[in-house]
Amino acid sequence: MLVTLIIACEVGFWLLLAGGLALRYLARMPRLGAAVLLCEPLLELVLLVATTLDLRNGGEPSWRHGLAAVYIGYTVGYGHYTVKWLDRHAAYRFAGGPKPAGAGYGKERAVHEWKLWLRTLAGAAVAAALLQGAIWYAGGAADTSALVACQFAVLRAVGIHGVVAAMYTIWPRRAPARTGAPDAPLVKDGRQAPGGR
Template identity: 80%
Template sequence: MLVALIIACEIAFWVLLAGGLALRYLAKMPRLGAAVLLCEPLLELVLLVVTTLDLKNGGAPSWTHGLAALYLGYTVGYGHYTVKWLDRHAAYRFGGGPKPPGPKYGKARAVHEWKLWTRTLAAAAVALGLLQAAIWYVGDAADTGGLQTWQFAALRVLGIQAVIAATYTLWPRKAPVAEPQEEPQEESAEVRR
């Protein structure tokens, strides 16, 4: 049941996001679109409550509880960022807004990657906190090895994101060099005669 709820929350997230952006930019109803977008945190609240109730009612801690914790962590770390990023792109594509900036090269890209790492850090911290709270809540009554496995998964994701950010710092991408265009040469006076 918990897996179905996680899938339903993910689908509902994208449906609300698409509906909110469509209302804002295609239907020209920005306030209603913003109201729809503000409903998205309710999905995570429902998932948190259902997960807690499942554990409270004697549900054995399993991988589904770990997945729910990582999903909630991701939402905290990246949810607002994702909505804002897509909103800028929808404004550009459908609302006549400016082209969204995006650092692609050099130091700006490295800084961007480290900012993403801080979001991943926030997501991992939330997931780790929720998982640890679940471990303490269940106590010795059940096997919590599955929840601890998800804690290590959150730390692995954080480490992978750090490696990615470090590669952009140590080996920054360079902007492509524009090839010089050849100027058409004028015909000599002798050829013209």
């Protein structure tokens, strides 16, 4: 049941996101679109309550409960960022907004990667805390090894993402070299501009 609910929450997240952006930019109803987007945290609340009730009703702690905690942590870390990222792209595509800037190169890209890592760290901290709460809630009699394994999994994710961010710092990504002939000098009235050859 929990896996089905997690899938339903994920599908619901994208449906609410698409609906909210469509209302904002296609239907020209920005307030209603914002209201729909603000409903998204309710999905995580439903999942949290369902997971707690499942454990309370004698459900054996398993990877399903761990997955629910990881999903909630990921949404806390990246949910708002994802909504803002897609909102900027929708504004550009459908409402004549400015073109969203890329992650950049060099130091700018390294800073971007470390900011993403902080989001991963925040999501992992939430997931690990929820998992620890589930371990305490289940008590000493239950086998909580699956929940402990999920805690180690989120710690590994933080470590791996930290390595990726460090690689962008140590070996910064460089802007692609320009190809083609250099710009020709300006020509006015059939004559070369000063400095031309």
